[in-house]
Amino acid sequence: MQTIGLVGGMSWESSAAYYEALNQGVEERVGGLSSAKTVMTSVDFAEVTALQEQERWDDVAEILAGAARGVEAAGADFLLLCTTTFHRVADQVAGAVDIPLLHLADVVADACKAERLDSVGFLGTTFAMSRSFFTDRVADHGLTVHVPDEKHHEMLNRVIYDELVHGKVLDTSRRAVVELIDELWDAGAGGVILGCTELELLVHQADADIPVFPCTTLHVAAALDRALA
Structure with missing residues (x-):
C-alpha cells in the first residue's frame, strides 16, 4: 500500500472527511484491521483565507x-x-515536490465522462464559481460547465462558511441548494459537481434529480485506487 499525502485544514471539517473516508475505504476494500497509510499537514484556514x-x-x-x-x-x-478553492495554486504546489499531485478537477471530470455526460453544473465557493481555474480544467476534458447565476453566489458562500465549515447542516439551506441544482438542470447540465467538500454534508444523490458528483468522495476513491494498485 502506498502512503497518501494530504494537505488539509481548508477547513478542518473537510480534512476530517478525507481522513475518515480514506480509512473506511481501505477497511472496505482490504478488510480486517487494515487502515490507510497517510501523512497529513494541516494549515491555518483563517490565514490562507485572508x-x-x-x-x-x-x-x-x-x-x-x-x-x-x-x-x-x-x-x-x-x-x-x-x-477545491485552493486548487487555484495546485500547479505551484505540484512544482514544489517530486511526488505526483492527484488533481481534483481531473478526477471529477473523469467521473463525469464515465457517465457519458457532456455538460455539468458546478457548485462551490464564490471564488471557485466566479474564477475559471477549476471549471476550465474540467472543461479541458471536453465538458461544458455551468455555474449558478451570480445572484446566488453570496447565498452559497454563506452556507459554506457560516454553516457547513462549523458543522451546521440546515434543512433550509439544503432546499435552497437543491433549487440551484434544478436551475442548473434547466440550463442544460446533465449532472452537478459538488465543488466543495462541505457541500457533501448537505446534499446527497437522493436530494437531486440529476447525477451528483461529490468531489471528496471521488477524490478519495481515486486516491485509494492508486494507493492499493
Missing part, C-alpha cells in the same frame, strides 16, 4: 507548497490537496 481575499496567491502557494514538501519528506508517495 490571503485569498487579498489576492496574495504567491503567499498562499508558498504556504501550501511548504506543507506539501513536509508531507513528501514524511514519506508520502503522492499528494492530495483537501480543498
Whole structure:
C-alpha cells in the first residue's frame, strides 16, 4: 500500500472527511484491521483565507507548497490537496515536490465522462464559481460547465462558511441548494459537481434529480485506487 499525502485544514471539517473516508475505504476494500497509510499537514484556514481575499496567491502557494514538501519528506508517495478553492495554486504546489499531485478537477471530470455526460453544473465557493481555474480544467476534458447565476453566489458562500465549515447542516439551506441544482438542470447540465467538500454534508444523490458528483468522495476513491494498485 502506498502512503497518501494530504494537505488539509481548508477547513478542518473537510480534512476530517478525507481522513475518515480514506480509512473506511481501505477497511472496505482490504478488510480486517487494515487502515490507510497517510501523512497529513494541516494549515491555518483563517490565514490562507485572508490571503485569498487579498489576492496574495504567491503567499498562499508558498504556504501550501511548504506543507506539501513536509508531507513528501514524511514519506508520502503522492499528494492530495483537501480543498477545491485552493486548487487555484495546485500547479505551484505540484512544482514544489517530486511526488505526483492527484488533481481534483481531473478526477471529477473523469467521473463525469464515465457517465457519458457532456455538460455539468458546478457548485462551490464564490471564488471557485466566479474564477475559471477549476471549471476550465474540467472543461479541458471536453465538458461544458455551468455555474449558478451570480445572484446566488453570496447565498452559497454563506452556507459554506457560516454553516457547513462549523458543522451546521440546515434543512433550509439544503432546499435552497437543491433549487440551484434544478436551475442548473434547466440550463442544460446533465449532472452537478459538488465543488466543495462541505457541500457533501448537505446534499446527497437522493436530494437531486440529476447525477451528483461529490468531489471528496471521488477524490478519495481515486486516491485509494492508486494507493492499493
